[in-house]
Every structure is written in structure tokens, then in C-alpha cells.
Amino acid sequence: MPFEDVLKPFVIEVEPTEPERHGAVDLYLPDADGPRPAIVFVHGGPVAPExxxxxxxxxxxxxxxxxxxxxxxxxxxxDHRLHAFDAYPTAAEDVAAAVELVRADPRVDPNRIAVWFFSGGGLLSAEWLRAGHGWLRCVAANYPLLATFPGWEIEPRFRPVEAVGESTLPIVLVRVGLERPEIAAGVAAFVEAAGANLEIVDVPNGQHSFDLLDHTDESRKAVELAFDKVLAALG
Incomplete structure (x- = not known):
């Protein structure tokens, strides 16, 4: 995707909330009393460090x-450090540290956490699908990379298609109809391997990164429906 595309607006108009910055993690805090559930958002990549x-x-x-x-x-x-295709272990460390930072915040209910992956960050979901943490209530993924491309060597721990069959977590998968064939193949294998705990939100006319590229009612409804499913899992 051309770099200028990542600067396109989000498909839903929402009142901006200014985040708190904690190192590599930005926290968006609701105007609400008491500890709240939390969602950790994991971007795709690789993204060049500069x-x-x-x-x-x-x-x-x-x-x-x-x-x-x-x-x-x-x-x-x-902001995890998936700067190259061999940097998944480093990115995984960053995501794990972010989750721990979030759970330690007194404004967060540490027993109601979801992790939501995007695009190339989808391979990082495998370890969370296997984890079995009682406090992890949901794994979500938008247009995710869920299997590596032919000839691409990666550690077995980053293979969501193998991990999903072992998972009992609620999983929310946002699947686009105009996905790249090499990514769509991994998504199809993931769906076949998953159990009844998988919920799919389809965006038939959506392309990869639909939530910034396709400003349509279909896109907006898909984002809202995915949120509804994740929030339901969080309780």
C-alpha cells in the first residue's frame, strides 16, 4: 500500500480523543468511572523504522x-518494531509488554482484555490464541496475514492456522471480499481450522485496509459490527 494511503481518514467520523503516551503505547481513556475493559490494537507491517x-x-x-x-x-x-519480515520475535515482545502495561493500569480491568490484530500483524496472533489466559477474553483480526507466503521461513510460534484449532477464545475475524489472493488463502485455511468460537464479519466489497480506503456504508457497518462482537466478548 502506498505510504500516502495510510494517512487517509478512518471510515467512521468520531470525536477525537487525545491519547496518553506511555513509551511505545498510546492509551485512549473513556470518560467513565471504575476500571474498564481494554482493547490492545496491533498494527501490521513491516513498517520501515524511519x-x-x-x-x-x-x-x-x-x-x-x-x-x-x-x-x-x-x-x-x-508502536511495535515489526520493521522487517525477520522481526516478528521483537514485535511479539513489544506487544506482550504493551498488554502488561495496560493490565497494570488502575483504570483498566485486568481481567477483561482483547487484542486486535491488523494485516501483517496477524501472524502475531498465534501466541495469543494458544495462551489460555483467563483474562484474555477475545482475539480479533482485520484483513490479517494468517499464513506465510511460499518459501518464507518463520518460527512455528507465528502460525495462527496451526494455533486456532487449539484455541477456545472468542475470535472475531473481519474478512474482505477483495483480499489479495495470497492473503485470502491463509484466511481460508484459518477459517477451516477454527472451531465454533469463530465469528466472521464479512466486507464483500472491501479491499485490504478497507477501514481507511473504502469510505462506504458497508465499511462503517463492518467496523461497528466487529466492535459489537468484541465488546460482547469483553462483557
Whole structure:
């Protein structure tokens, strides 16, 4: 995707919430009393280390963060270091640290956490699908990379298609109809391997990154429906 595309606005108009910055993690906080459930948003990649703005400042992730806060949920957007195809272990460490930071915040209910993956970040979902943490209530993924391309070597721990069959977590998959064939193949294998705990939100006319590229009612309804499913899992 051309870099200028990542600067396109989020498909839903939402009142902006200014996040708190904690190192590599931005927290979007709702105007609500008591500890709230939280969603950790994990961007895709690889993203070049010199690219500016970094993903947490892209309009799409500022949009997801603000929309979460408007719905009464804490959002965390993490700038992880998936700078190259061999950097998944480093990115995984960053995501795990972000989740721990979120759970330790007194404004968060540490027992109601969801992790939401996007695009190339989808491979990072495998470890969370296997984790079995009681406090992890949902794994979500938008147009995710769920299987590696032919000839691409990656550690077995980053294979969601193998992990999903072991998972009992609620899973929300946002699937686009105009997906790239090489990514769609992995999504199809993931769906076949998943159990009854998988819920699919289809965007038939959506392309990869529909939530910033396709400003349509279909896109907006898909984002809202995915949010509804994740919030239901959070309780």
C-alpha cells in the first residue's frame, strides 16, 4: 500500500480523543468511572523504522482508539518494531509488554482484555490464541496475514492456522471480499481450522485496509459490527 494511503481518514467520523503516551503505547481513556475493559490494537507491517508518522499516529488507529473510548473501553495502540519480515520475535515482545502495561493500569480491568490484530500483524496472533489466559477474553483480526507466503521461513510460534484449532477464545475475524489472493488463502485455511468460537464479519466489497480506503456504508457497518462482537466478548 502506498505510504500516502495510510494517512487517509478512518471510515467512521468520531470525536477525537487525545491519547496518553506511555513509551511505545498510546492509551485512549473513556470518560467513565471504575476500571474498564481494554482493547490492545496491533498494527501490521513491516513498517520501515524511519517512516513518519509511525502507525499509532495514522488516522485509522487514532480512529479506533477514539471510537473505543467513545464506547466506554480503554484502547491501547502500540508502536511495535515489526520493521522487517525477520522481526516478528521483537514485535511479539513489544506487544506482550504493551498488554502488561495496560493490565497494570488502575483504570483498566485486568481481567477483561482483547487484542486486535491488523494485516501483517496477524501472524502475531498465534501466541495469543494458544495462551489460555483467563483474562484474555477475545482475539480479533482485520484483513490479517494468517499464513506465510511460499518459501518464507518463520518460527512455528507465528502460525495462527496451526494455533486456532487449539484455541477456545472468542475470535472475531473481519474478512474482505477483495483480499489479495495470497492473503485470502491463509484466511481460508484459518477459517477451516477454527472451531465454533469463530465469528466472521464479512466486507464483500472491501479491499485490504478497507477501514481507511473504502469510505462506504458497508465499511462503517463492518467496523461497528466487529466492535459489537468484541465488546460482547469483553462483557
Amino acid at each position: 517512516q513518519r508518522p509511525t502507525p499509532r499516529d495514522w488516522p485509522v488507529f487514532r480512529g479506533y482508539g477514539s471510537l473505543s473510548a467513545a464506547k466506554g473501553v480503554v484502547a491501547a495502540v502500540v
